[in-house]
Amino acid sequence: MESFDEVLTAAREGSAGAFEALWRDLQPSLERYLRVAASSAAEDLSSETWLQVARDIRGFRGNESDFRRWFFTIARHRVLDHARKQKRARAETVPPAAFAGIPDRDDPTGEFISTSAALELIATLPAAQAEAITLRVVAGLSVSDVARIMGKRPGAVRVLTSRGLRTLAERLSGAGWEAVAPGGSRRGT
Amino acid sequence: MNLPGVPTLDLDAADMLVAGHIPSSDVPPPYDQVAAVLAALAAPGAPPEHAAAMAAGQTLAAVARETPSRRWVPRRLGSFRLSFKYKVAVLGMTLFLVLTGGLAAAGALPDGAQGVAQNVLRKVGIHVPGPNPNAGNHPFERGKSGKPKKHIPGQPAKPAQNPHTQTSPSEGGSS
Numbered sequence: 001m002e003s004f005d006e007v008l009t010a011a012r013e014g015s016a017g018a019f020e021a022l023w024r025d026l027q028p029s030l031e032r033y034l035r036v037a038a039s040s041a042a043e044d045l046s047s048e049t050w051l052q053v054a055r056d057i058r059g060f061r062g063n064e065s066d067f068r069r070w071f072f073t074i075a076r077h078r079v080l081d082h083a084r085k086q087k088r089a090r091a092e093t094v095p096p097a098a099f100a101g102i103p104d105r106d107d108p109t110g111e112f113i114s115t116s117a118a119l120e121l122i123a124t125l126p127a128a129q130a131e132a133i134t135l136r137v138v139a140g141l142s143v144s145d146v147a148r149i150m151g152k153r154p155g156a157v158r159v160l161t162s163r164g165l166r167t168l169a170e171r172l173s174g175a176g177w178e179a180v181a182p183g184g185s186r187r188g189t
Numbered sequence: 190m191n192l193p194g195v196p197t198l199d200l201d202a203a204d205m206l207v208a209g210h211i212p213s214s215d216v217p218p219p220y221d222q223v224a225a226v227l228a229a230l231a232a233p234g235a236p237p238e239h240a241a242a243m244a245a246g247q248t249l250a251a252v253a254r255e256t257p258s259r260r261w262v263p264r265r266l267g268s269f270r271l272s273f274k275y276k277v278a279v280l281g282m283t284l285f286l287v288l289t290g291g292l293a294a295a296g297a298l299p300d301g302a303q304g305v306a307q308n309v310l311r312k313v314g315i316h317v318p319g320p321n322p323n324a325g326n327h328p329f330e331r332g333k334s335g336k337p338k339k340h341i342p343g344q345p346a347k348p349a350q351n352p353h354t355q356t357s358p359s360e361g362g363s364s
Contacts, residue, residue: 016246019245020246032230055252057253117229172219172223173222
């Protein structure tokens, strides 16, 4: 198994195998992040992100952790560019279909929900909360890395995460899911 | 809206939950379902198809090879569009040069600057007046070249440089 530094060096030199290794490692997380952040354009933004990475990889300096942060920073910039172009508000209401895969707590056969349903649920949160949770859970980034990607203080990221989890708990408990105002702010909070 | 049944997680607990340090079976309601959702989010997905990974690798490698290293390519090379900052800077510099040149031509710059302007412009074939020879050396004396100098007893009076204000020999030199 090649080390990350060897893979990165080979990728800088244009090795197809190195890019394949990077793609296998990061593409699943990228797909999930983009499904939450920009579901309608996830596929296109994924391609744009990778092309940007391929163009800029020679200029990258850092270790594996730095690379992940750099990679998701590029992905986030693509999401923001897309959002500026679209200038559309997030869905005004939480689609009931997002809750279709949630098992009843009392249902003895109920097990983990599918990843797809979980992504749909997270996507219903206010944008910043959803992004903080996704980058931490899906991309596996630290609080400080997420803070740098989002341009916020670490404390703000922790608060966003906590609020997101609470919002999720409210909605999952049945009484909490409600209209989401355009722009992602939740009614009543 | 605060639901009475949903307590707020403290930040440390939220961090541990997100990091997967607490098994969902150990998380009390209503956060047990949240933990299940987070576990589903972090669950390893099916590995990408081999053919898709290979195709992606080849495409990206080709892009990387075709892209010149950015370290050696100046930004905006080939683009003649200037940003607003540069336009303001160029306009400001032009105004400065025009105003300074005009003042130098009129001989209205301070002595030091006028001397520099004269030397610099002489090299490019433009003749402008030099510093005012009647100006005093001290800032307090500037602009008073037309006034008669005070005579200090015990010291010989210096002849004035300005012929229009020159004193007669009978007026100076006697104590």
